Amino acid sequence: MATTAWLILLFPLAGTIVIGLGFKVWSARLVGTIGTLAIAAAFVCAVLTTISLQDRGEEQRQVVFTAWDYVVTVGVDAKLAILVDPLSMFMALVVTGVSTLIHLYSVAYLSGDRGYARFFAYLNFFVFSMLVLVLASNFLLFIVGWAFVGAASYLLISFWYRRTTATAAGIKAFVINVLGDVGLVLGTFFIFKHSGTVDFLGTFANASNDFTKGDADLTAGCILLLVGAFAKSAQIPLHTWLPDAMEGPTPVSALIHAATMVTAGVYLIARFHTLFELAPAAADVGAIVGALTLLVAGTIGLVVTDLKRVIAYSTMSQIGYMVMAVSAGAYVAGLFHLMTHAFFKALLFMAAGSVISAMGGEQNLDRMGGFKKAMPFTYGCFIIGGLALAGVPPFSGFFSKDDILLVMGEEGGWHWVLYAVGYVGAFLTAIYTWRMIFRAFWGEPVEQARELEHGHLYHAPEPFNPANGEIEDTDVGFPGPEHHIAERALTMKAAMAALAVLACVGGIVLVPHTTTWLETFLEPTFADSTIHPAENDSLLVVGLVLGAVLALGGIFIAYTVWVRRPGTSAQWQARFSGLHKLFINKWYFDEAIDFLIVRPAAWFGRWGQQTFERVFVNGTLVGGTSGIVRAGSAAVRAAQSGFLRAYAALLLLGVVAVGLYFLIQSA
């Protein structure tokens, strides 16, 4: 078990190194095979580790393996150690499983790109970082994984580095992620101050002795941890990087910005649930922010016209559900949604990638339409993903979303607000998801769709950047001209089909009153949880019916607005122009952050450069020091005459002077 657990980490690392060192030597086919096999091997190891973990008694299902100690001294126990428990294995399975399929998809999707080997090296590095994050058994390793993931995300968002929009998006994501890293590190300090250990299990075991419930330091620490979680999981107000991150290649969006990395914040809250239960104020902050995010993102998703950004806002909204769930104590439900979301959202992104390649790189929904006949397979994937995302029974999203909202309802109190918000969000989800599907696949086929129906693929006359219409530099670092493959490649179809099946049946692991597999599996990790709301069967029935009705109602509204009466959306835009403006400008979050933080910081920087640095640092500190040194050395330089005899005389005089001094002293 120890060997397989370490191999989960080592395979992706080996993949990165082998591909990264040999990127000039290996052929594209070999690189793709190595990359995909490395992750598939990690998945197999994760399965084997999980099986041997299940063989143990329920009390012994939290195992730490230590490779070596970095520092073990008074109070600090920094070790390279991994924690194997149901939660970390659950995450490792989701990460490696979905990653394997996305690697498979990328093998075809990126063929023809000149950065092929670079892409796979980055992608393997990302998987390695994410696995470090989920397997870490202490705060230090966790922070390392957390920061690595941010770096990998930066590298992949700005993968097409000749696009100025892509590099800007990469920088934005990295800066916001580093802000989260800082929150995480500071939060760790607050907790370490009282616990005296960086080890997870040690911290959790003594948490109730080290902290009283509602302890101020613990609350501050947990809120700082939440800052980290919000930055990584794109929650308000640190969410602005996620829509921009869609500049990366579509497999990256599917893997990092939908299925795995952005769920790290959810994992963080679930992992530290012992601490969050002792700091209810911090947990409430998480729940409220999650609820706000799911609403705000849902409303933006209704109006955005960029295909990938619709899915990005939907991701934000779904992660809002998860953050809300795990903050409010619905750990199993939150993680259940994390898993099903990974399946159907990765599927939707892959299908979107297929549509985008058919459009020759164009991502604007306004220019799409009628792809139903041209791409039946992609259409099918979109339908399945859309049904699962909207929460139509019996697709996976239906069970996971309703499980979250059921726990919210069972907890009662002010959690009823979250319950209501969740259902409003579910309604919005159904509308915007199906708006996207109807607009891209129904209606009059556009030129690209007609061309594809006749069997050839549309190519833009000149490669251009869909974000700002710039003509692209055709050197390295841009999606190559032969990069478009639509849905023709077998590996793409295989990956999409596997995810489609999972999105259909993924809900089976936790069907109310039928299966409790996921709950039983995760039980050892959450055994110490104190939140056990009473089960309420009537609420369960109401929730399931309400969920199904809202999902179908949302789809029906989308059908009415965008298919049956095509003019309706324009009418509504005119009637609610204020609201539409608010949504299309993303609630002015970018502008507010720009006004409140970026501009004051830039002004302070200019002031620092022009006034403080020029006058004080350059003039006084540096100028003063160098002036003193220069004057001193000018005086000493005069003594350096080069006359040997003068030196000898000075030496002699000096010795005589010292001798005289001692003579006088002793007399």
Place this chain on the structure above:
Amino acid sequence: MSIDWFLIVSALVFCIGAGGVLTRRNPLVVLLCLELMLNAANIALIAFSRMWGNIDGQVFAIIVMVVAACEVCIGLGLVVAIYRRRLPIDVDELRELQG
């Protein structure tokens, strides 16, 4: 015999040597004068050794001789090198290393 006489001789030789180092410009003579200074120290060392009936001073004197021999080797080597390059044999002219 009193130690004073030995010390007076030593001091005289040392001063002659120091005066020579300071006043003469020929490197050969400067080296000779340095030898004088070192040997003045040797005289003092051996005198003290005799006074205390202790052999340490003589050991020091031998070490000083060894050092002196090394120094003369290098010094004479430099003088020969300067001569071969037809440079002026004058310590005041050799001042390229000035600051």
